[in-house]
Amino acid sequence: MTDSLQTTPTTELLTDDPTWWRQAAVYQIYPRSFADSNGDGIGDLPGITAKVPYLTALGVDAVWLSPFYPSALADGGYDVDDYRDVDPKIGTLAQFDEMITALHGAGIKVIVDLVPNHSSDRHVWFQEALAAPAGSPARARYIFRDGLGEDGELPPSDWTSIFGGPAWTRVADGQWYLHSFASEQPDWDWDNEEVRDDFLTTLRFWSDRGVDGFRVDVAHGLAKSLPEALPSKAELDALPKADGDHPVWDRDEVHEIYATWREVFDSYDPPRTAVAEAWVEPSRRARYASAEGLGQAFNFDLLEADFDATAFHDIITYNLKAADESGSSTTWVFSNHDVVRHPTRYGLPPLAGREIKQGAEWLLAGGDASEVDAERGLRRARAASLFMLGLPGSAYVYQGEELGLPEVGDIPESQRQDPAFFRNPGVDVGRDGCRVPLPWERTGESFGFGPGPAHLPQPTWFRDFSVEAEEGDPTSTLSLYRAALAARRELQTDETLTWEAVADTGAVAGAEPQVLHFSRPGGWHVVCNFGPTPVAMPTGEVLVASGPLGDAGEGPGNGADAVLPGETAVWLRA
Ligand code: BGC
16 A cells, blocks of 8 residues: 655745745643743743753754743633733743743744633633623623523523533623633633624734744634524533534634634734644534634644544544645644653553543542553553654644653642643542643752742652653653654655555564554655564664654564554655
8 A cells, every 4th residue: 555645835944934834743732731930839031042052953843832921820721811921920022022932933833822712811801791791892802692591590401511511601791601621711702892892902912922823722613593482401411512513612714714813924924824623523624724714723643542543544544634635734733731641641541542541530539649550651652752743744642742741640630730620520630740840850849840849749750751761761751752753854844655565564463463564755664563573673764753663573673574564653764
């Protein structure tokens, strides 16, 4: 089988190249957990600036910053008080400018997170809405409704929020407002012209400050069309989600909003970019990713898949084709601030269902580390990541992933912060375990995260995953990511992938081989053995390997009888 996929234009990673994003390696920074410069326990912008040499040595093309705006942190910053300022706990606008100058000086682009589905309940317009009467223009910026029952004492519908609990909260005069997430996150009404105009102002504000792109939070949620008589939760859940006519999610009109954003993006040189976080049917990603819209859309398919050759093959084939048809490039991601880190997911005992769910179940059951096969999880995570970094498209790396950092499963209830935990007791443990501040050093109160404590507890084993511990070790995960990201630069000039036959990598001992092999132009070959048993290695010079290679006899694993061990990936040049 040698079908070639994607032959889209050549990409040169020049600083002002408008297509820089197509194959960028993007490093996600969760600012409050990255690096703390002042010892208050919360990561900050000067902390990021101080780590620019680290990011340069890692070899990423861009960073995406999760929200750093003023916020009460009811949802880790995704509850925004003011879209055009910096949270004083995290820094100042002047420090933002310093950070962007330092990143740009190092050739690293900057993507910021935009949260347009909802503001925080402390936003000045929500405060105005609370102070204004029902039916007033101030209320019309949000989604207010009268309640049901004799005195309106019942919510307008029995809908639940994504984090659990009711999706409506009552205000002092008896009306209710809609919040798809926590009650501190009232949903905007995107039919409102002032709301639309204000977001255009925000896009220009950050673009004028030199931001290169935007990650658009809950991009499929903005346009809503709520009938006078609201359907029940059961009726709402039963409605089709892929016909563009669901009252809440993925409505076709949302693309009218993004067309106006596109005009703003394209008024800059180079145009600003955007990537949609849109949890929609795969077939409906194309409109978010179109050149008239946001330009690119996340595909979370690998993040949700088992570590399995067939699953990976089908996901990659589908997404490369779909992205090519929309004129975009796809994105690959295994970990982010919302999911259980992939070395842990891949180390959990197999249960029915998908790995991501296994992670959630394990957390719920107390996150007992002794249940995780940590060695296997890390081995698979390294293989999956090396394989993914060889793919065409944008590669997203979540902070700490480059250290092979596992999930922290056993955060005490008293120290948890995630609203998903508080709003859904016994059902969701939340996402704090992937947001624990990074270990930079082996020692110190917060393992070098800052001069003081860390805002979430770090386990003692964090020291073994610290940058200090991994930096000098050629076998560490950090060294693997650095080597792969350096080599990847050569791959970023073309977007073609050709699946290669795997017949010549027959199983060395037993079992059907679980191998995927693709080539990229320039004689590059990327091979991953997803199965547990070694297979024969295709010939070529080994450039990077996710783990130790073997030889049928003794030796460096590169001779005629070289083998690729189980759960290992390799880059070769033929
Ligand atoms: C973000 C989450 C956040 C939610 C509400 C998501 O998709 O990634 O972290 O809680 O949007 O803003």
